[in-house]
Amino acid sequence: MAPKTDKKTIKLKQIGSPIRRPEKQKQMLVGLGLGKMHRVVELEDTPEVRGAIAKLPHMVAVVD
Template identity: 55%
Template structure:
């Protein structure tokens, strides 16, 4: 999975009213406000973080 692939993660939902661990996960992904994006390496740990806040983010495969 981590063969140099990149994924673009965009925050679509607000962190207001979410649990502290979901807020911390968004910060760990480099997101802190709606409509902000970050390009990350596609690793199992990043996928796990995305899965935890999947209702707050949109994920796209990054073109090389």
């Protein structure tokens, strides 16, 4: 069994629709594992994920 690591995670919820959004924003949602309204995913807290969240503040929310 692999050793357990203490990697931080972040939960995201999609709050905005990808309809009538630029293709780049739709691709970012798919890259985050989202795409349908109210879907929640748990991702590793990395600078890349934080950057995607910063570009989509109107479509995703951080959930506690």
